[in-house]
Amino acid sequence: MAQQIVLTGIKPTGMPHLGNWVGAIKPTVELSQQPDRQGFFFIADYHALTGLRDAKALRHYSYSLAAAWIALGLDPHQSILYRQSDIPEVFELSWVLACFSPKGLMNRAHAYKAQVQKNQETGEEDVDAGVNMGLYTYPILMAADILIMNSKWVPVGSDQQQHVEIARDLAQYFNRQYQREVFTLPDALIDQSTAVLPGIDGRKMSKSYNNHIPIFETADRIRKLIMRIETDSSRPGEPKNPDTSTIFQLYRLLATPEETAAMARQYENGIAWKDAKEALYARFEESFRAANQRYRELMADTSELDRIFADGKDKARQVTQKTIDRVRRTVGVS
Numbered sequence: 001m002a003q004q005i006v007l008t009g010i011k012p013t014g015m016p017h018l019g020n021w022v023g024a025i026k027p028t029v030e031l032s033q034q035p036d037r038q039g040f041f042f043i044a045d046y047h048a049l050t051g052l053r054d055a056k057a058l059r060h061y062s063y064s065l066a067a068a069w070i071a072l073g074l075d076p077h078q079s080i081l082y083r084q085s086d087i088p089e090v091f092e093l094s095w096v097l098a099c100f101s102p103k104g105l106m107n108r109a110h111a112y113k114a115q116v117q118k119n120q121e122t123g124e125e126d127v128d129a130g131v132n133m134g135l136y137t138y139p140i141l142m143a144a145d146i147l148i149m150n151s152k153w154v155p156v157g158s159d160q161q162q163h164v165e166i167a168r169d170l171a172q173y174f175n176r177q178y179q180r181e182v183f184t185l186p187d188a189l190i191d192q193s194t195a196v197l198p199g200i201d202g203r204k205m206s207k208s209y210n211n212h213i214p215i216f217e218t219a220d221r222i223r224k225l226i227m228r229i230e231t232d233s234s235r236p237g238e239p240k241n242p243d244t245s246t247i248f249q250l251y252r253l254l255a256t257p258e259e260t261a262a263m264a265r266q267y268e269n270g271i272a273w274k275d276a277k278e279a280l281y282a283r284f285e286e287s288f289r290a291a292n293q294r295y296r297e298l299m300a301d302t303s304e305l306d307r308i309f310a311d312g313k314d315k316a317r318q319v320t321q322k323t324i325d326r327v328r329r330t331v332g333v334s
């Protein structure tokens, strides 16, 4: 049987943090190691342009995301790693899909709806204020990303599930119109177990709450962030409940089951919050030490990343050119 295609993209809009690692990077790296799957991973740089208008930052985040992916275990020989902007066929397909996309479907897409809701809440007269057409048609470009590679599985966070469903709908409209299986119907793959990771204030870890712990930061910065994790006011010696502790939730993520069980006992025995934080910091430092080193190497001289992008582009286009040929023949253009 042919290998099933697993594909996902990440927008390069900031430095990768622990929440990205658990929610997106780790599960995709693990999936890509399965022998019956072929992984395609890309930097969704043109998606980032819907909101990020700083060329230097966009370039930097694109490299740093690729470096993070590789440092955290993605093997660019085994999987195909590329930049969305390197694949012209994606944008051609995006137009074709736009012609099959009911406008009402875009009205219901969540990134757009969120902005409309924000406008309503802030009493803005124009509900579409701050909405550019890139944001409005975001799901169409995303559908093109997915369908151009014949993707079967699309690992994403639960907030992106709707977008994958839109891709599936568009593929179905198209296939039905021409009575052929031009596109593979994709499915979202959502890892429920890692859905909510707390940030340093106890709310869901997210860049938008600014409560995240970046992975590739100086030891000093990370230590400071960990020391700022909010706790209750129980004192050293008082038993503590690990299940309600952010420190413990983060520790568990990085530790072995034995270490986790030992730490739970220390909570019962009244470990001081300060010591629990030190233990988390030590665990974090050890877990990401090798990755940090690799990340720094890749970022110090980006020529290796440039080669990886060039190679990824060649391999990806072998697939995308076939898809776009099929689409062109199907719709009846040159």
Ligand code: TRP
Binding pocket: 007, 008, 009, 010, 011, 044, 047, 141, 142, 145, 146, 154, 155, 156, 160, 163
């Ligand atoms: N929209 C995704 C996000 O914000 C990124 C993305 C773009 C993507 N294209 C994709 C994810 C295709 C999966 C498949 O996280």
